[in-house]
Amino acid sequence: MCSLVQKYNIPGPRYTSYPTVPYWDITNFSGKKWQKTLQKSFSESNAIEGISLYIHLPFCESMCTFCGCHKRITKRHEVEVPYLKTVLKEWQLYCNLFNEKPIIKELHLGGGTPTFFSPENLKYLINGIFKSADKAADYEFSFEGHPNNTTKEHLQALYEVGFRRVSFGVQDYNEKVQKAIHRVQPFENVEKVTEAAREIGYTSIGHDIIFGLPHQTIQDVEHTILKTKSLMPDRLAFYSYAHVPWLKGNGQRGYSEEDLPSASAKRNQYEKGKELLAEVGYHEIGMDHFALKTDSLYQAMEKGSLHRNFMGYTASKTQLMIGLGVSSISDSWYSFAQNVKSIEEYEHLVNSDIIPIYRGHILTEEDEIIRKHILNLMCHFETSFDKKEGGFPDLEITLGKLEEIKNDQLIEITNNKIIVTEKGKPFIRNICMAFDMHLHKRAPETRLFSMTI
Known part of the structure; x- marks a missing residue:
C-alpha cells in the first residue's frame, strides 16, 4: 500500500x-x-x-x-x-x-x-x-x-x-x-x-x-x-x-x-x-x-x-x-x-x-456523460459504458489511463463495466481523474488542487 x-x-x-x-x-x-x-x-x-x-x-x-x-x-x-x-x-x-x-x-x-x-x-x-x-x-x-x-x-x-x-x-x-x-x-x-x-x-x-x-x-x-x-x-x-x-x-x-x-x-x-x-x-x-x-x-x-x-x-x-x-x-x-x-x-x-x-x-454533451460516470464512481464505486449509453468521443483515452490502475488491482473492468475494488477505494479520486478530459487536455501550469492521499 x-x-x-x-x-x-x-x-x-x-x-x-x-x-x-x-x-x-x-x-x-x-x-x-x-x-x-x-x-x-x-x-x-x-x-x-x-x-x-x-x-x-x-x-x-x-x-x-x-x-x-x-x-x-x-x-x-x-x-x-x-x-x-x-x-x-x-x-x-x-x-x-x-x-x-x-x-x-x-x-x-x-x-x-x-x-x-x-x-x-x-x-x-x-x-x-x-x-x-x-x-x-x-x-x-x-x-x-x-x-x-x-x-x-x-x-x-x-x-x-x-x-x-x-x-x-x-x-x-x-x-x-x-x-x-x-x-x-x-x-x-x-x-x-x-x-x-x-x-x-x-x-x-x-x-x-x-x-x-x-x-x-x-x-x-x-x-x-x-x-x-x-x-x-x-x-x-x-x-x-x-x-x-x-x-x-x-x-x-x-x-x-x-x-x-x-x-x-x-x-x-x-x-x-x-x-x-x-x-x-x-x-x-x-x-x-x-x-x-x-x-x-x-x-x-x-x-x-x-x-x-x-x-x-x-x-x-x-x-x-x-x-x-x-x-x-x-x-x-x-x-x-x-x-x-x-x-x-x-x-x-x-x-x-x-x-x-x-x-x-454550460455543460457540453460530453461533459454530461462524463459527469454521470464520475458520479457513479463516487457514489456507487462502479460505472458502465457502451457505444449507445455511456460512451463518449474520448473513451479510449480514459480506458488507456485506467489500464495501469487496473494492473494495480484498484479496479476491475469486465463487460463494459468498471468496478472499484476494496483496495481501490482510497484512490477513488485518482480513478475519477482518468475520466477528466478537461484535466488531460489542459494540464494546470500551477498547483490547483490538494493532494489525493
Whole structure:
C-alpha cells in the first residue's frame, strides 16, 4: 500500500462537480444562458423530485487555519440582518423566474459559521424562504454547527422550522493540533451539543473529523475516534486535510508543510480510523463518509440513491440546486453558476435586482456523460459504458489511463463495466481523474488542487 500511496499521491479534484471549477468555460457562459437552463431544469424536476437549496452564511468570529472556505471574520453581529435580508431578496429574484412555487426537498446552511447568527435570525431566514416555497413530503434540512457557539436555543429554533440533521465540526481532540488550526474546543463542548440535539429530537447527528492536520499523529487520530465512539454520532465525515495555502483568503499559512504528516502517515491515520469505525458499526459511504445502518446516508447507499453535489454526499438526488449568498454555487444539471465573493458587491447586485453570479459553465454533451460516470464512481464505486449509453468521443483515452490502475488491482473492468475494488477505494479520486478530459487536455501550469492521499 505504501508504494501505491507514493505513486498516486498527486494533486487532484474532489469532484463535487464535473467539470471542476478551474476548468469552467467562462467565455461561453452568460447570465441569460444560466437562467434558460435553470428554468428548463425547474420545469422538468420541481413537481417530481423538488429542488435543493444551499445558503452560505459566511461570518465567523475567528479564523480556523485548516479551513479553505469563503468567510468573513468579524465580531460585529449587526451584520446579520442586512445580510439575511439580501439572501431573501436573492431568493425572490429566483422565484420570479419560475411559473410555480418551488418545492424544497433539501436545504442546507453552510459557512462560515451558521451559528454565528442568532436563533431568532435563523428562524427569520427559514420562515422567509417558505413564504415563497413549499416543503417536499420527504424534505431534509441540515446545518453546520460550531460546538463552541451552538446553543440549545439554536438547536430548538431550527428544529421548530423543520431541521432534523446537524453536523458538528470536531476535527481533532488533541490540544496541540487544535491550537495549530486555531480551533480550540474541548470534548465537553461537543458532548454537550450532541446530547442536546438528541434530546430535542434530531434524527441525524454528524461529526466532521480530519486526518493529516499539522502536528497530528496516528495516536491523535485514534484518541479522537475513541472519544467519538463514546458519543456515537449517526454519521461521520472522516476526510483528509486539504492543504491549499495558495488560495486567496484562507488562513493556511500559520504552519509549514514540514508540520504536516507525510502521505504514508496520512494513509496510516486513515486506515487506523477506518478500522476503529468499522469495529463499532460504522459503514463506509462513498469517499470519506461513514454512517450507522440507521442513518439515511447508509440507507441511500443501500437503495442506490446516494448523490453527490456541491454540498457533498446527500441521501437523494435533486436535479436542481440553487445556491444563495456570497460565493455559493448553483447547479441546474445543465450548467453551473457561482455568486460573487465580496459581501459588498453581492449586496449591491441583489439590491439592484440582479442575480449576483459572476462566472459559470454550460455543460457540453460530453461533459454530461462524463459527469454521470464520475458520479457513479463516487457514489456507487462502479460505472458502465457502451457505444449507445455511456460512451463518449474520448473513451479510449480514459480506458488507456485506467489500464495501469487496473494492473494495480484498484479496479476491475469486465463487460463494459468498471468496478472499484476494496483496495481501490482510497484512490477513488485518482480513478475519477482518468475520466477528466478537461484535466488531460489542459494540464494546470500551477498547483490547483490538494493532494489525493
